[in-house]
Amino acid sequence: MVIQFKYPDGGLKRRRFLPSQLFQDLVAFAGNVDMASEIFSLQKAMSPISILSTQRGSLADNGITAQCTLYILWMSGDEVESPSFSPSSPDQEDIEEAFDIAAALQTLKARVHHLAPTANQINVLRDEEFECALRAFNRPTFDAESKLDIVFIDEDGRGEGAVDDGGPTREFCRLLMGKLQGHQIFEGPPEERTLALDSIALHTNTYKSVGQMLSVCLIHGGVSPNFFSKRLFSQVFGLPSGPATIEDMVDHGLRAKLEKINSADTLDDAREAVSETAEELALMGALRHLRSLEHRKELMEAVLQFYCEGRIHAALTQFKDGLTTLGVLQMVTSHPQAFEKVFLYDPTPLKASDIVELFHARCRSLPASNRRRKVDLPIQ
Structure with missing residues (x-):
């Protein structure tokens, strides 16, 4: 089977492998480029699950059994130390907690060719x-x-x-x-x-x-x-969206008419409110003669479900x-x-500390070296 590797800079490599070959053979080939990080992730196209280059076993053991494209994402030391999710973990909450959105989006961005036609x-x-x-x-x-x-x-x-x-x-x-x-x-x-x-x-x-x-x-x-x-x-x-309510309706005119039906105290008042909404209910296929106030509940549920779900299917x-x-x-x-x-909209205000935490100083000199002491001194 031929495996194609696509790199973050748009570069491509390909080579033939056997499903029984060691996964590390594939890693050695994929990581044999100048910009490679010590540890990196590989991900199949259309797959939400990435595979770390530290995995062991054969290609088949890691789910690579047929010709495919693997998208490569280089990882910094901080990313390697951060928690990662395992496809074999049974606890979905743990998976969601460990899932790295930034890494996932970078994996999708790795599909983008850098040479624009x-x-x-x-x-x-x-x-x-x-x-x-x-x-x-x-x-x-x-x-x-x-x-x-x-x-x-x-x-x-x-x-x-x-x-x-x-x-x-x-x-x-x-x-x-x-x-x-x-x-x-x-x-x-x-x-x-x-x-x-x-x-x-x-x-x-x-x-x-x-x-x-x-x-x-x-x-x-x-x-x-x-x-x-x-x-x-x-x-x-x-995700399950739950039963629709009157508050979910954006059409304020129709919403007011439905609220009148829902709040009617007597069957005659409810029927009158239905009559006033006859045109809209007819378009929804929900115009019915109310037999009782209990029947009104069925009417409301059907109308709300159609408005919030059915009509936009x-x-x-x-x-x-x-x-x-x-x-x-x-x-x-x-x-x-x-x-x-x-x-989703997040009402939490952005603070200066949030911006500061996005940046981390990285010294190129080795710890305790003369260059670190002379050149990489902290700014006073």
Whole structure:
């Protein structure tokens, strides 16, 4: 079987192995490059589980039995010392606690080729980031696994002149994510968006395009979509979303009418409220003659379930199809609790200490050496 290795810098190597060969034979070949770290991880495409280079046994013992591509992620000393998850661990909570989101996203980012073809150049007019992205993503030659080449232009078509070494891509992804957050396929508060039903967007595959853009912004630009509601997150990534309630309804007009049905004290008042909502209930296929106040509960449950789940089923399917781009859907579905901080709004204010903790001094000189004492003295 031929194993292909893809490196963080976009490099490729391949070699033929037997499933019975030692896993360390594969590690020796994969790690025989200048930028290799002492310990690194390997991960199959579309798999949420990475394999540390320290594993023993044969290739078959580590789940490598057929031709595949292994994505290589170099690891620093701090990452090696951090807890890692084992596919054989029976405790799902321990797995989620040990799961390293940053390493997982780096693994997905390792799929991106660093040599950008012409097809991935996107000319971006400010305030029209979504429209520019949509035109680019709809090109038959656009490849989400290739580096973006972003050129910001003015209304006359003149470029701003910045070469995209990463900065323009990150800025574009940040601006585009803001446009996606306010897009009409979503509804609800800005920090807790749910999926809305837009028949035209469904017909034009806009839900899929938005899903693709979210994936690209997350992996290429490192921009998190922190605006999903808890219900939308559960719907997309396979968690139980619980019974729908009136509070989940974003249509305030319909919500007021349903609240009137639900709060009616007598059967006649409930029937009158149903009559006032007849047009909306008929469109949902839920217009019924109430036999009793107990029957009202069945009506409310059916209407709420249809509004929050049933009517958006096709749109949700298309949206999830877009999120399969770069393996995002598969990765998050495997570890949904760990990724909540990426997709849900966090009201915790950012503090200076949080920024400071992101940086760690690393001395290149050996401990107790003259160079460490002379050159790497701490700043007073």
